[in-house]
Amino acid sequence: MTDDRPDPAHDDSPHILSAQGREGDEGADGDAASGGDDDFHAFWADVVADEIEARHPDDPIVIKGGVSPSGVAHLGNFNEIIRGYFVAEVLRERGHEVRQVFTSDDKDPLRKLPRKLANADGEIVGLGEVDAGALGRNLGKPYTSIPDPFGERESYAAHFAALLKADADRLGIPVEMVSNTELYADGAFDDVTRTVLSDLDGVREVLAQYQDKVDDEYVPFNPVCSECGKITETVTAIDLDAETVTYVCTDMDVGDNTIEGCGHEGTATFREGKLPWRLEWPGQWDVLGVDFEPFGKDHAEGSWPSGVDVARNVFGIEPPVPMVYEWFTLNGAPLSSSAGNIVTVPELLELLEPAVLRYFFALHPKKARDLDIERLDQLVDRFDRFERAYFGEVDDEDLTAFAERAYPFVVGRVDDPPTEPPVRLPYTFAAVLGMVDDPALRERLARDEGHIPSDASETVVEAALARVEKARNWAERTANEYDYRLQTDLPETDFDDDVAAALDDLADFVAAGHDGEAIQAEMYETAREHDIEVSEFFSAGYRLFFDDTQGPRLGEFLGELERDYVVARLRREA
């Protein structure tokens, strides 16, 4: 065949979760696995699993993700782990042995200084908080050769990889971290590298279809300079028998800047360098035997087609089953660490349960979603509804079908799915409870509102109330309409005489012993008797108890508090 360009045939489309991708794969596989891929699946991971099974891969099935260690392990990076996880779990449930790996592409050179970094706790810090000068001197070196800016791990790369691994642990996702640098150092890449350098003409012919810079001189191997430690780009000779190359450490163009080479001329083994990305990625597929890999939409039209080509025509392997996922936005804007529009897993886990976060990623990967922190309550509500649907409590056929399949995976209990629905406080109600500190009072309020069944065990109550801390953090973080806090000390006040008199009357009423409902009604009554605006009277109450102008339904709230405290506070005594 003499096609002038690669033919993006349907069966190589990475969009297997789109209508078009599905249409294309029908005839291509011949007969499908016994399950048949004509079956409808409410959960996308089953569609992917069908696709993988149709290739009859050997166990263990290998699922991979990977990123280059930038400065911050943010939630977007987590796509690379958790989307593969759902597929891995589905395959395990179908009886396969699955190995999920994550490659830290840590032999890549640091090309520019990151503006933000994440410390060992996952908190975002500016470049100013670390030794930026030391980082700057390491431009051009592999991430694994750069010291950890926080001085804890053996390298910059190790620091970053540890962050992602910790995130995976927090969400209960077993993933095997693989250092790309180690793959080279251990010789795992030897065969791949030899294959590439043995057939330079063939490799160039393939690559030239995708990269303009590939000419007759181009050598797709980047040795590490033995003198200055930087990744170099100029190979002058190859010795296949000795498995070495000779190189000159020349300057490297990086965007508008240049990283200076040291001019050293030296020799490097195949293990002392790396392949460029377009070869390295399919090389990883070969070395690790990858059967499935999800990737962001930026790879869909760039490296994927070339990767398919390289896999088949350079390494002689079939590429893995691909899956393109859409990027999500954060608070309506693209994720950007330099712009500070970033959120990490630990940050998010202060605001919601792991299951809710897992649910977010269980939604269809092809939809661009917005993670809106201000309206996190909506996400949690959707999760709660999804959960109720699993237990057959929602009149929605489609949602129920999705929930029945996906819920056990979302809560990580495929083998022993819950049989009873957990008690869930509505998220915004949990935020209301967050206005008070006393756990007993929180429980009483929740019971009064009917959110906790009367026969609930202590364990159940505790589990339900755990959400209060999350919602409380959310209210504080967003400074939203639930960000009120019951004042233990008397706030500064400045009331008119008639307001003060009304407060005294209300204090007497409370002291006489009435429930919340009565207090609520009495507030209207008292305001009228003293000829003051109801709103003004409520404002006074909110000032006294929350040091604010607004708050929750006050009368019923006060009815739950310690009577002496309420009376004293209404009298401005304490």
Next chain:
RNA sequence: GGGCCGGUAGCUCAGUUAGGGAGAGCGUCCGGCUUUUAACCGGACGGUCGGGGGUUCGAAUCCCUCCCGGCCCGCCA
């Protein structure tokens, strides 16, 4: 400019597998909880399913075309 992927109510999203009733939650508005103050309950309002054309008895769903958004089409990853 070309390719790919998206576009359903104010917001967040189901529904497209297999053509047949346009839906949910939230928000808004109105009402209830003995009389404005965010927790609870009920109801209503709200959409040319991005536009247009075609196939069909029938289209959010299939086909064509156009519009809008994102990504890719240098290097890097």
